Amino acid sequence: MNEKLKNLLDLENEKYINKTKNSYIKHQTSQDVMPGGNTRTTQWMDPYPFFVKNASGLNIHDIDGNNYLDFMLNATTLILGHAHPEIVRTLSNQIKEGTVYSAPTDGQFKLADILVNRIPSIEKIRFTNSGTEATMMAIMAARSYTRKTKIAKFEGGYHGTHDHVSVSVYPKKSELNESTHPGISEYSSQPKSILEDVIVMPYNDIEKTKELINKYKDDLSCIILEPIISNFGYLPLDLEFLQFIRDITTELNIVLIFDEIQSFRVSNGGAQEAFNIIPDMTTLGKVIGGGLPIGAFGGKDEIMDLFDPTSKNFDIAHAGTFNGNPLTMEAGVTVMNNLKQNDFISMNNLGEELRKQLRSVFDEIDLPVQVTGYASLFGINFNENKITDYRSFINNNSDIAKVFFAYLRNKGILLQVKNAGALNTLMTTNEIDFLVDSTREIAIQIKEAVY
Ligand SMILES: Cc1ncc(COP(=O)(O)O)c(C=O)c1O
Known part of the structure; x- marks a missing residue:
């Protein structure tokens, strides 16, 4: 990882550690009884996962009082949001x-x-x-x-x-x-x-x-x-x-x-x-x-x-x-x-709009990114070339991906660790705007750090 990018990541991790002190303690004690401190490899995130207190609608709340707008949705599961x-x-x-x-x-x-x-x-x-x-x-x-x-x-x-x-x-x-x-x-x-x-x-x-x-x-x-x-x-x-x-x-x-x-x-x-x-x-x-x-x-x-x-x-x-x-x-x-034809139409249109706006942010900043996805699903891949298969996908720049994920998490936006996600029926242009605006902020910093 280049020096400037590493500085960005260190800064984001430090912020995260400062705002998730209770999660850190829970993680430490959980490690005594579960390998890695939890019971699902996909729950892992660097430097440790936050512990959840509860969730409702669009948001997850952690035990330190932080809120996360959830695009992870338990790996796309929660199509009506939390605790419908x-x-x-x-x-x-x-x-x-x-x-x-x-x-x-x-x-x-x-x-x-x-x-x-x-x-x-x-x-x-x-x-x-x-x-x-x-x-x-x-x-x-x-x-x-x-x-x-x-x-x-x-x-x-x-x-x-x-x-x-x-x-x-x-x-x-x-x-x-x-x-x-x-x-x-x-x-x-x-x-x-x-x-x-x-x-x-x-x-x-x-x-x-x-x-x-x-x-x-x-x-x-x-x-x-x-x-x-x-x-x-x-x-x-x-x-x-x-x-x-x-x-x-x-x-x-x-x-x-x-x-x-x-x-x-x-x-x-x-x-x-x-x-x-x-x-x-x-x-x-x-x-x-x-x-x-x-x-x-x-x-x-x-x-x-x-x-x-x-x-x-x-x-x-x-x-x-x-x-x-x-x-x-x-x-x-x-x-x-609760899932009618119209719900799919509006979720999928919103997904289309999100991918369009993300592409335009990366174009505007001139950062090479492949925005993938379909309907209510999206992926943000830091890759100079089109993705068609596994071998093109693994050329994604994982250092940039780590910084991007960590920045959004500190902003209160939760994606999958590989920076993919999904929409649910509660989401509107407000949530899309928040994600796009935050993406612009970190994309500018990444561009300066890498190119
Ligand atoms: C495409 C696909 N197949 C199978 C599975 C396995 O499902 P489960 O985690 O419920 O065992 C998953 C879970 O992420 C998946 O995404």
Whole structure:
């Protein structure tokens, strides 16, 4: 990191430490009982995360009395904002009726019915407690349905933390071979057999992807991808590429799984509806649980039949002590009933306006930045070149990104640490203006420090 940039970062960190003294103490004591002082790697931020007291509407309040305008939204989950009154009411009512039973409820049916009606690829659906479980079950289903064992994913694609998707998610630059994309373990001593079963392909590269699919087609059960790549600042995939994947998977009897755990929020029926490209299976999470833990996977009737104990095709026992618990189901129904076509239109228009204004600030200051995103999702990438895949994304300048994040946090704006974020239905031009104005302030300082 250059000297001037380091000075900027030191200054911002010092301000943060001064205003989060109670969080610092909590962090220290929490480290005695949890590695890193918390229980989720994505909660980590330098020099330590602030501890939350509570949150409502647009804002999170920390235990030192600081407020943060929240664009992080628990990784895009909170589409109605924090502690939405109707969700609070629904949960208070449900909690008096019991929190979990090992039998179905009407809430399960209602949420399933809403999602089946909204999402083009989903004829039948099942609920889990996390997105990780959803992608794991969808992959299992694809294997059972096709009677093939290998899976393909894309370099830099994140689909949760189970073993078969923990391959080439964040490979280091030094590990990448120029022309090939061998699977790279996300942790040491991952069984080699996993790497043999996972084919890694480059996003947006038709030629290389075609070659790999054809090479492994007889063993390939499924391809899992995000139509809008959350790891790369919510970069929408090229539609030509997406259509190519749809066509070749249909032709070769490979199940196409869209991971819409984040991208579902772009329209009534998710990115598949917005792009009019329909997969065989879809995984969901985040938004659809109304702020409670959730995941879901669904798709063609004939694939989901594998989970039906009354069917002759029954093959996969899908257990889960808290699957479809009534609290999550009722919160999910409430959030979905509150999301109408107009909400998507206004959130997405605001997102478009935000990306336009951010681009114009960076142009005005002449700072090389790629503003990515789609609909209500955005990413700010300090990168001189267009981002198309993992290898172009990792050229983002992480030193500048750290300074930018730290400055906004001190201003009372919370982004994801990689400087991406999402809008919710409560946001207006006021929130956008605050983010854009603060961006201008720090962008000027960064420009002076670096160029
Ligand atoms: C695209 C995508 N897939 C899967 C997951 C895993 O979901 P969960 O954290 O609920 O297990 C996430 C979570 O961030 C995600 O963004």
